[in-house]
Amino acid sequence: xxxxxxxxxxxxxxxxxxxxxxxxxxxxxxxxxxxxxxxxxxxxxxxxxxxxxxxxxxxxxxxxxxxxxxxxxxxxxxxxxxxxxxxxxxxxxxxxxxxxxxxxxxxxxxxxxxxxxxxxxxxxxxxxxxxxxxxxxxxxxxxxxxxxxxxxxxxxxxxxxxxxxxxxxxxxxxxxxxxxxxxxxxxxxxxxxxxxxxxxxxxxxxxxxxxxxxxxxxxxxxxxxxxxxxxxxxxxxxxxxxxxxxxxxxxxxxxxxxxxxxxxxxxxxxxxxxxxxx
Amino acid sequence: xxxxxxxxxxxxxxxxxxxxxxxxxxxxxxxxxxxxxxxxxxxxxxxxxxxxxxxxxxxxxxxxxxxxxxxxxxxxxxxxxxxxxxxxxxxxxxxxxxxxxxxxxxxxxxxxxxxxxxxxxxxxxxxxxxxxxxxxxxxxxxxxxxxxxxxxxxxxxxxxxxxxxxxxxxxxxxxxxxxxxxxxxxxxxxxxxxxxxxxxxxxxxxxxxxxxxxxxxxxxxxxxxxxxxxxxxxxxxxxxxxxxxxxxxxxxxxxxxxxxxxxxxxxxxxxxxxxxxxxxxxxxxxxxxxxxxxxxxxxxxx
Numbered sequence: 001x002x003x004x005x006x007x008x009x010x011x012x013x014x015x016x017x018x019x020x021x022x023x024x025x026x027x028x029x030x031x032x033x034x035x036x037x038x039x040x041x042x043x044x045x046x047x048x049x050x051x052x053x054x055x056x057x058x059x060x061x062x063x064x065x066x067x068x069x070x071x072x073x074x075x076x077x078x079x080x081x082x083x084x085x086x087x088x089x090x091x092x093x094x095x096x097x098x099x100x101x102x103x104x105x106x107x108x109x110x111x112x113x114x115x116x117x118x119x120x121x122x123x124x125x126x127x128x129x130x131x132x133x134x135x136x137x138x139x140x141x142x143x144x145x146x147x148x149x150x151x152x153x154x155x156x157x158x159x160x161x162x163x164x165x166x167x168x169x170x171x172x173x174x175x176x177x178x179x180x181x182x183x184x185x186x187x188x189x190x191x192x193x194x195x196x197x198x199x200x201x202x203x204x205x206x207x208x209x210x211x212x213x214x215x216x217x218x219x220x221x222x223x224x225x226x227x228x229x230x231x232x233x234x235x236x237x238x239x240x241x242x243x244x245x246x247x248x249x250x251x252x253x254x255x256x257x258x259x260x261x262x263x264x265x266x267x268x269x270x271x272x273x274x275x276x277x278x
Numbered sequence: 279x280x281x282x283x284x285x286x287x288x289x290x291x292x293x294x295x296x297x298x299x300x301x302x303x304x305x306x307x308x309x310x311x312x313x314x315x316x317x318x319x320x321x322x323x324x325x326x327x328x329x330x331x332x333x334x335x336x337x338x339x340x341x342x343x344x345x346x347x348x349x350x351x352x353x354x355x356x357x358x359x360x361x362x363x364x365x366x367x368x369x370x371x372x373x374x375x376x377x378x379x380x381x382x383x384x385x386x387x388x389x390x391x392x393x394x395x396x397x398x399x400x401x402x403x404x405x406x407x408x409x410x411x412x413x414x415x416x417x418x419x420x421x422x423x424x425x426x427x428x429x430x431x432x433x434x435x436x437x438x439x440x441x442x443x444x445x446x447x448x449x450x451x452x453x454x455x456x457x458x459x460x461x462x463x464x465x466x467x468x469x470x471x472x473x474x475x476x477x478x479x480x481x482x483x484x485x486x487x488x489x490x491x492x493x494x495x496x497x498x499x500x501x502x503x504x505x506x507x508x509x510x511x512x513x514x515x516x517x518x519x520x521x522x523x524x525x526x527x528x529x530x531x532x533x534x535x536x537x538x539x540x541x542x543x544x545x546x547x548x549x550x551x552x553x554x555x556x557x558x559x560x561x562x563x564x565x566x567x568x569x570x571x572x573x574x575x576x577x578x579x580x
Contacts, residue, residue: 030379031395034456038399038457039398042402044413044417059416059423061423099309102306127558127562129514139324142328155317156317221407223516227538235406236406239406262404
């Protein structure tokens, strides 16, 4: 076998990337299969939003219909669950971004006593299993006699989102040259002006992706929400309880619309950061 | 802080630290830190305190430092506890085996289209976790999209089923947490300097040799980060077991939920949650101490 590779050797130093030429198809095929596997449930969701099914039992393909798009809001408590999820996610994204961004900034820019323990707290909050976080908060609310509902969900979501924003912003700070800000200060800008005109614009993509991440994490969360929602129902909670009896097609339609909306926002975010970076 | 504002006057030397500047990071951290102290640290302490109380839902609970609750819940639910760790570990191993080649392919073979494939990998996250899992329910149902035709063609016997088996639950966990494995591994592989690989081939290492002795060791931090990011959520998850599993595949998350909401045995539930959290965090911190947290945090930030 080795004799076959020998003729290729002399030209190897000349070509900068000789490896590209000998790709093996097995690994490519394998990767495409795994990606297909990852995308299969999404395809099922999108497809079954168009399924002309008579009942809630939505397991087989019965034919194409746009019925469920037309009657998207026909299930009142599903609609209110979706509205709850969307508004909670919006509040959480705003609050967690406001609280998490300065932490990320401080961790990324300063060396200070206690930095390590703040880092550790962020790590612990991310590494702790969601169910333990949910159960701990539930214990707090039980012991304090706080009735669970909409606002306890918001509180819980903000708590688990803060570290993600902090880390996203910190990662963005890592690539930031502190001398830029110093230059602004040397040119007579006050600390706030220097921050506003130099640091903030550079930071914004990080802040934006932190906020989007929060929105996505919040709207998607089942575990922590289920522990702290009381009688408030969010979209994932509704779907989970419906999964026992059969998920109505509207759920797939809403899932598809959220999916498409998410893609559009992500696309906009990419364009935004490209423009900023340029 | 007033002094900090005053020192901005022009003419003062920039290089000198303003007296208030040393406090700046603390002021920046304070609001978020307070939130986490109130709604992350305190709840954990309260949960531990609750786990050491006795009483019941009707008569109320009293702090009695009744440590045997821990022994009791572990004795009662050790099957589910062990099962959770086993399922979590199985899903983690499956994620590593399935995910590593994918990360490798994206890092070294995807060429200009890397970001496209990374994006495809993240696409599932644009679909609700519960809906994704529910979709597997549709795919794996006894007469569903997958098994239905196979049974019709006689390739499977009519009573074959996947739902409510450990395979369905571990499969669901693997599916849901695969990207958490692929991303950190990809990040680590991406960092491998192509010159090192070239050097290895120049020194007549075979492709396998280069991979085993150069690329794989260099990517191990990513694998470790991926193991953390998949093992913890997978072992503590109860959505997969709830939707794809049955009574024989109950995981500890399902038990904790039942204890809190159906049995209203708060001390027991709190004890069980703390055992799970303690076990997982202990594992995480030992692991992180040995291997560093930066990769995990970096992967989490992506």
